[in-house]
Amino acid sequence: MSLWDRIIEPDGLTTVFQPIFRIAGEGRSTYAYEALTRGPKGTNIERSDVLFEYVRRKHRESEVDLLSIAAALRESRHLPGEPSLSLNVHASTLERDDSLAGSLAMLCAEHEVPLERIIIEIVEHAPPWSGPQLLASLAELRALGVRIALDDVGLGQSNFRMILDCHPNLLKIDRHFVNGCHADPHRRAVLLSIADLAVRLGGQAVAEGIEEERDLKAVTDLGIDLVQGYLLCLPRSSQALRDAEVPAEVA
């Protein structure tokens, strides 16, 4: 069986979830779960970074994005509470697949997940994937009540133009700016700038890659209260998260 056949067979892809927390004083609640796809077990592409590198090289992002969404929605029924679900989609899928919004609506209906719980997180947004169909896909998603997040803000193609084009509800600040920010005023200046931009655009910033208590304190001191990272919770199965006791926000 080829590697591609392993991907598309039933249960070829599995999902783990990493919470995005909202910090409030000393407490925290789960704002959303980001679905993270793992490749077929026992293969070289079980690791997500290798999986998606392989998929991009095969130019099969659209198919795998939809398979990943289906797997995440299927698995999400085991999650605790009913917080938002953040689903990664390549910018190339938004540009190439003019039926994405319809497919998402069908899958959500099938798995009884309200569209208001869905956040589409745009990943790997390199040119030429910023064309008219990408904007049309985003408009269709918004019309369904889906929120939009932009991943890796601050790096590469996640730039001001993408922010203007995509009107994201969430700006996910790349870990590069978060790691070590407690000791680096330059990093804090960037974080503050993006957080301010997010608010001015009617959205919110999320600090990704929190791995140290000192960085967590630094970002919350800057007013960024949505955070994600290994310090707070590793990516885990839905069942393991259900066993943990973190209160969830209702989307």
Next chain:
Amino acid sequence: MRPRILIVDDEEPILLALREYFVPLQYEVDCARELEEAEALLSHVHYALLIADLRLTGSQGNEGLELIRFVRERSPWTRIVVLTGYGSAEIESEAVGRGVDAFLQKPMPLADLAEIASALTRGTA
């Protein structure tokens, strides 16, 4: 730390034989069966050595040459051995031009291949 090597061949029996030979020689061994799989691994995993067949699809393509280019761009520290049963002087010249460390004809005794791998990976782990 054991040197990590990536073996790329579209023939499963060859992959199995090379893996079984190299693992006891204290190498970490990964195997890939197609060009995109190999490139995805090389993008995210550091390998001391790549051993690749010149042809990966049974066609007339020379994917091994493509892999040499990819490795030299992305992972210049990785040493490269290309194996072929269809080599020509022209292709060998192109492979050398692209930066291959050894261009070998199949069949090749495994002991000889292991000796070359050892020389290429010495001090790289």
